[in-house]
Amino acid sequence: MIRLRGIDRSFGATQVLHDVSFDIHPGRMTGFVGANGAGKTTTMRILLGVLDPSAGVVEVDGAPITADYRARIGYMPEERGLYPKMPIDDQLVYLARLHGLDATTAKRRALDLLDRLGLGDRHHDSLESLSLGNQQRAQIAAALVHDPAALVLDEPFSGLDPMAVETTLEVLRDVARTGAPVLFSSHQLDVVERLCDELVIIGDGRVRAAGTREAIRAAHTRPEWRLVTTSDAGWVRDAAGVDVVDLAGGEVRFTAVDEAAADRVLQLAVERGGVRAFAPVHRPLTEIFQEVVR
């Protein structure tokens, strides 16, 4: 498990990270969400050791992170970078060797990976001769070529077409399945909601919420229900233990102190006749996100 504890970071007089702490669990996909400039990239750079924190530590399995461990992380920076004029297989071999693989293994893995990503027959083309989508695939290959023990990906889905999103996802899940911790940042909340097991929400350099999707949802929602009846539902206002959030004719959204109170409302509705729908409401993550970063 990778743990960030009390990370501060300042650039000159501006402090961009305040006491950032969260965990990245092995075998799980952790989404890292925040608005532009919230501190995602800085946090990731500190995790990678590209930047030093002003205060705080990064720990792996309880001990401070080592350069040896960092060398095994697969990293995809937000602003993609590979050599434009160099053949992609050569670039992958180069990166793999810098990560400690011998030349033969590096070559084998590079070709294997390009094959799996559908770039097999273009493996010796220069990066700049590939389409943008294929350049993205090459970039993903670059993060994976050394068989990483953990993955840190900054906005891996931005600028990808739906097909490429699926391919990337597959790859990330594969890596997570091997027991590696995977952290990826995104500002596309719908993607994050669909993909990640855990979530870290950052705003203005502070962690606003962290934990499993369900836990965050539970912590930031008062249980809410939706009822649709055939007649006017104004009477719900007078029911005991509930607050109406929204009312429009026969449709009402309300919060209740507990499930029993909600059930009583359903009972009353059935007595009045004509219930079309009754269900708990899940607040979309977007709403929670906007609430916590405000």
Added chain:
Amino acid sequence: MTAPTAAHVHAARRVPFWRAVGIVAQREIMVNLRSKAYLISAGIVLVGALAAVIFSSIGPQLFQSTTTVAVVAETEELVDALPDTETTVVGSAEEARDLVASGDVDGAVLPGDGLSGVLVVGDREAPGSLVEMLSIAPQVELLDATAPDPGILYLIGLGFGIVFMMASMSFGYGIAGSVVEEKQTRIVEILLATVPARALLAGKIIGNSLLAFVQIALIAAVVLIGGAVTDNAVILDGLGAPIAWFVALFTVGFVLMASLFAAAAAMVSRSEDLGSTTTPIMMLVMLPYVAIILFSNNPLALQIMSYIPFSAPVAVPMRAYLGTMEWWEGLLSFGIVLVATAIVVTFAGRVYERSLLRTGKPVKLSEALR
């Protein structure tokens, strides 16, 4: 797609520093060797050096012309003995004058009444070499017959200056381009997450320096071997030691230049901005080139230049050729260049490390060093 469930192949630990340096250096070399532009320009430089050697060997002969002379029986023996002349024997003085008038020969030598006993006939003017050869020369005493010809000194100085400047500029800009390419494409972030910045810098400097040394060594070999084959007096007569000094000092001095170029390039984010930080270094590279042209035969200026790290690689070989340098002075210059290089590499490493991740406007030197 299937999971990479097979046994993990990743290395257990980080790549050792010098191995990372080696891998980076290897890439720098391969990128250059695969570049047509590099191979072509290297080829042109070698051909140019060879041409200079051949020209300096056989060039003088191209300008030597034979004088055609009409003679009569009485003067034939006299003129035949002169070098670079071709005689045409004619029956009479009139025939000889006709040949001169028609331009078939450059001049004619006939029996004459004067002190010398011969008469030289020319059309508009008498062929100078012919008159000179038939004149009585005064006695001449040379105090230093082997002293270097100032013209040749100038050419040798120019040669060292050009080779130094061209190699520093082409490889210096090679390094600068490679640094800024990594910064511009942001691959530097991936690289920095893997290896220390200093390993990157060292790899770049070593890779490009090796290429530069090989090129300089090839030029030196072409000049020396070419000189031996064409029996070139200038090269065989004491240019061996100066070339050896040049190669030795260039080897160290180039590392100095390369570090400066790398640091300067790390301070900008786009190749378009390179000029703003590399111009001062350009001046330093031009300095020895300009100075050697001005001072190729000025021992004091050369002595001062040989103690300045940037101009020493050009000044020391010049002094060695002139013979105005004690052996220890060369070693002193070498030591100065070595120390300066060590200082500059440390300083460049700092600037490089601190500027790599800064993007946008060029980084100020004071910020980079803070």
